[in-house]
Amino acid sequence: MAAFSFNKLVIFGVGLIGGSLARALRERAGAGATGEVVGVGRSIKSVEHALELGLIDSAVFLDDDRALELALRDADFVLVAAPVAQTEPLLRRIVPFLDARTILTDVGSTKNDVVAAARAALGDRDRVGQFVPGHPITGRESSGPDAAIPDLYIDRNVVLCPLPENPPEVVERVAAMWLATGASMHRMTAEQHDSVLASVSHLPHVLSFALVEMILQAPDAALKFSFAAGGFRDFTRIAASSPEMWRDACIANRAALLTEIDAYINVLARFRQAIETSDGAALEAAFERSRTARTEWQHGGAIKAAAESAQ
Amino acid sequence: MAAFSFNKLVIFGVGLIGGSLARALRERAGAGATGEVVGVGRSIKSVEHALELGLIDSAVFLDDDRALELALRDADFVLVAAPVAQTEPLLRRIVPFLDARTILTDVGSTKNDVVAAARAALGDRDRVGQFVPGHPITGRESSGPDAAIPDLYIDRNVVLCPLPENPPEVVERVAAMWLATGASMHRMTAEQHDSVLASVSHLPHVLSFALVEMILQAPDAALKFSFAAGGFRDFTRIAASSPEMWRDACIANRAALLTEIDAYINVLARFRQAIETSDGAALEAAFERSRTARTEWQHGGAIKAAAESAQ
Numbered sequence: 001m002a003a004f005s006f007n008k009l010v011i012f013g014v015g016l017i018g019g020s021l022a023r024a025l026r027e028r029a030g031a032g033a034t035g036e037v038v039g040v041g042r043s044i045k046s047v048e049h050a051l052e053l054g055l056i057d058s059a060v061f062l063d064d065d066r067a068l069e070l071a072l073r074d075a076d077f078v079l080v081a082a083p084v085a086q087t088e089p090l091l092r093r094i095v096p097f098l099d100a101r102t103i104l105t106d107v108g109s110t111k112n113d114v115v116a117a118a119r120a121a122l123g124d125r126d127r128v129g130q131f132v133p134g135h136p137i138t139g140r141e142s143s144g145p146d147a148a149i150p151d152l153y154i155d156r157n158v159v160l161c162p163l164p165e166n167p168p169e170v171v172e173r174v175a176a177m178w179l180a181t182g183a184s185m186h187r188m189t190a191e192q193h194d195s196v197l198a199s200v201s202h203l204p205h206v207l208s209f210a211l212v213e214m215i216l217q218a219p220d221a222a223l224k225f226s227f228a229a230g231g232f233r234d235f236t237r238i239a240a241s242s243p244e245m246w247r248d249a250c251i252a253n254r255a256a257l258l259t260e261i262d263a264y265i266n267v268l269a270r271f272r273q274a275i276e277t278s279d280g281a282a283l284e285a286a287f288e289r290s291r292t293a294r295t296e297w298q299h300g301g302a303i304k305a306a307a308e309s310a311q
Numbered sequence: 312m313a314a315f316s317f318n319k320l321v322i323f324g325v326g327l328i329g330g331s332l333a334r335a336l337r338e339r340a341g342a343g344a345t346g347e348v349v350g351v352g353r354s355i356k357s358v359e360h361a362l363e364l365g366l367i368d369s370a371v372f373l374d375d376d377r378a379l380e381l382a383l384r385d386a387d388f389v390l391v392a393a394p395v396a397q398t399e400p401l402l403r404r405i406v407p408f409l410d411a412r413t414i415l416t417d418v419g420s421t422k423n424d425v426v427a428a429a430r431a432a433l434g435d436r437d438r439v440g441q442f443v444p445g446h447p448i449t450g451r452e453s454s455g456p457d458a459a460i461p462d463l464y465i466d467r468n469v470v471l472c473p474l475p476e477n478p479p480e481v482v483e484r485v486a487a488m489w490l491a492t493g494a495s496m497h498r499m500t501a502e503q504h505d506s507v508l509a510s511v512s513h514l515p516h517v518l519s520f521a522l523v524e525m526i527l528q529a530p531d532a533a534l535k536f537s538f539a540a541g542g543f544r545d546f547t548r549i550a551a552s553s554p555e556m557w558r559d560a561c562i563a564n565r566a567a568l569l570t571e572i573d574a575y576i577n578v579l580a581r582f583r584q585a586i587e588t589s590d591g592a593a594l595e596a597a598f599e600r601s602r603t604a605r606t607e608w609q610h611g612g613a614i615k616a617a618a619e620s621a622q
Contacts, residue, residue: 137540157538186538192531199526200539204546206582207518212601214571214578215510220503225608227468227497228511229448231549235515238542239605243598251589260525261583265576267525271517272572278562287554290523294550297536 004180007035009077012062012090014039014050017107017136018081019148022055024181027150038071042082050145062093072097077177080106083245084252087114091121091131104131105174109197110252111135111161111190118163129165132174133190134158135197136183154182161190191256198256203264205246206257208239315491318346320388323373323401325350325361328418328447329392330459333366335492338461349382353393361456373404383408388488391417394556395563398425402432402442415442416485420508421563422446422472422501429474440476443485444501445469446508447494465493472501502567509567514575516557517568519550 009025011018022037039056041047047059060067072078072094082090087106098104108114111133118131136158158178162171175185188196215224250257274282320336322329333348350367352358358370371378383389383405393401398417409415419425422444429442447469469489473482486496499507526535561568585593 137538157540159538188534192534196531196535196538199529199535200543204522204542206586207522207579208546209598209601210575210578210582211515211518212605213582213597214575216600216604217574217578218510220507223499223503224507224510225604227448227470227507228608231515231552232511233609234545234548235519236601236605237545239598239601240609241542241598241602243595243602246598247591247595250586250594251591254586254589258583258587261579261586263528264521264525265579267521267528268518268572268576271521271524272569275517275561275565275572276569278565280558280562283561284554284558286524287520287550287552287557289527290520290547290550291552291554293527293536294523294547297539297547298544298551 004176005034006076006177008038008075009035009079010038010040010071010075011056011079011081012040012094013081013083014041014047014055014145014148015081016143016145016147016152017138018079019050019053019055019145020150020152021079021081021177021181023148023150024153025177028180028182035076038075040068040071046145053145053148055145055148062090068094069097072099072102074099075102077173078102078104080104080108083248084108084110084114085248088117088121091118095121095123095127098127100126100130102130103170103173105134105160105177106131107134107136108252109135109201109249111159111193112255113252115161115163115190125165128163129167130170131163132166132171133161133163134174134178135161135193136178151182153178156183157186158183159186159188159193161188161193194253194256195259198253198260202246202249202253202257203260205238205241206250206261207264208236209246212236212239315487316345317387317488319349319386320346320390321349321351321382321386322367322390322392323351323405324392324394325352325358325366325456325459326392327454327456327458327463328449329390330361330364330366330456331461331463332390332392332488332492334459334461335464336488339491339493346387349386351379351382357456364456364459366456366459373401379405380408383410383413385410386413388484389413389415391415391419394559395419395421395425396559399428399432402429406432406434406438409438411437411441413441414481414484416445416471416488417442418445418447419563420446420512420560422470422504423566424563426472426474426501436476439474440478441481442474443477443482444472444474445485445489446472446504447489462493464489467494468497469494470497470499470504472499472504505564505567506570509564509571513557513560513564513568514571516549516552517561517572518575519547520557523547523550 025034037056038058039047039050040060040062042062044061050056051059060071106114114133119128122128138152138156215221336345348367349369350358350361351371351373353373355372361367362370371382417425425444430439433439449463449467526532529535
């Protein structure tokens with residue numbers, strides 16, 4: 001575990017993600033290594049619940065100017081763990097109270113839009129340089145402070161997308177914080193991040209929602225659902241995900257997602273052509289490539305070779 | 312359990328499906344209710360292995376004219392449990408030895424092509440009338456005689472697609488055989504069956520293979536796979552399925568599958584449009600419909616209401 005300590009961490013949004021970070025830092029870093037954790041929320045009720053659960057040391061209401069100012073004074077870390085669409089208004093709200101040395105990071109599942117929000121809200125070079133965009137990839141299925149656990153980040157991938165304005169030591173401090181939770185750290189550009197997540201997360205969700213929507217529109221939808229079995233069950237598990245969250249992710253990551261949807265439709269059109277012309281060899285070759293890659297991925301093997309063969 | 316007995320059942324292809332039927336009839340029907348079970352295979356080795364396992368009473372090599380003639384003499388049932396593409400040559404092979412009273416059925420996962428094969432091979436009305444197309448939907452993940460179990464069909468859906476030529480009592484006998492295994496019986500036309508399976512089984516497999524294929528073609532495929540998490544895992548589990556089997560299913564069910572692919576691309580194009588125009592309301596409404604339907608399906612609830620609201 002990486003050595004990491006702080007004096008004051010202010011978490012905006014103490015749900016699963018923010019609450020688990022607080023728990024992880026407290027329980028894994030050991031006594032003396034952690035300082036004060038302040039939780040800030042849009043509703044008194046939610047932060048007070050986080051306080052009752054022992055996730056944070058004090059609870060602050062976002063609309064309370066005086067409390068917010070006190071919370072941010074001498075804070076060494078600010079974690080923005082609110083929905084991505086709230087990043088810009090939230091940063092605008094806190095910027096008047098921010099200490100110039102405070103380091104900020106976020107947990108949003110899209111990064112180009114968060115970078116744009118941070119530039120818009122924080123303005124000049126020095127302030128933006130204190131903000132390090134981040135994304136812990138947890139595959140979370142639960143939410144809220146009650147779901148917060150200290151082990152959430154162990155062996156999970158956390159991506160940082162440093163800005164050109166970020167001093168290296170600021171990025172290192174954020175990385176050290178996540179390493180202290182047991183996470184694996186990665187760095188890439190916001191563009192890379194959004195393209196990767198569009199491929200392996202946002203697109204599969206859209207495709208899964210689309211299959212259920214398509215069946216619902218069929219005149220014999222009930223009959224079709226009644227014969228759906230195991231393959232359908234796995235394929236559509238993610239179609240039971242939060243409509244609000246995925247609506248927001250799709251729109252926040254619009255540019256990258258549209259690129260992926262178009263690439264996908266091209267592949268599907270190629271498969272369609274092979275089916276229409278009964279080109280069994282082409283279909284089998286593609287299915288075989290997919291099976292090999294999927295099986296190697298499942299076993300953590302290198303899929304690089306398979307990827308090269310498909311180029 | 313329905314009362315069912317037979318004198319001689321001849322199974323072509325004693326793997327998971329045929330072997331489990333034999334086991335189910337023997338172990339569930341009780342002593343005295345079952346007669347002789349003959350297994351016929353394209354290789355001596357596979358049928359002899361089924362014999363060693365006790366799935367069948369005698370093993371016959373498909374190419375052995377004399378043994379095949381003896382096997383089919385006085386058989387009351389023939390079960391074709393070979394790959395769908397072999398249906399027509401297999402029926403042509405056995406038709407010279409078939410007793411006019413023998414009832415035939417199959418287990419293929421597509422039915423229009425099996426009906427065409429049966430009409431081509433069996434020819435006249437009376438002979439075709441003895442063939443009842445069927446499909447036990449087992450969601451099988453294993454294969455071969457070693458995987459055969461007596462409980463495979465309990466509470467599974469078995470679909471029969473009776474032909475206009477089938478006398479009612481012939482259909483009833485096939486239904487009684489499956490009921491004796493613990494299955495739930497359904498009847499529909501071959502067209503309905505193929506459309507339903509294209510929607511809930513063949514299409515999801517094609518879509519899952521296509522996602523992996525698309526990612527493999529990306530220049531940063533390895534990076535993308537390395538950040539794939541739980542949603543990707545579930546969505547692509549079926550992309551690890553048998554390439555040969557799904558190639559055959561896609562081509563055998565070509566007409567229905569093309570219709571489903573086109574309907575799917577229409578829905579995806581609509582989602583794409585909503586994403587491009589940031590139409591969050593349209594996206595959320597569609598995602599919400601999908602989530603509701605998927606959740607109700609999971610809980611076995613009636614999805615009819617949701618289907619009606621999407622019309």
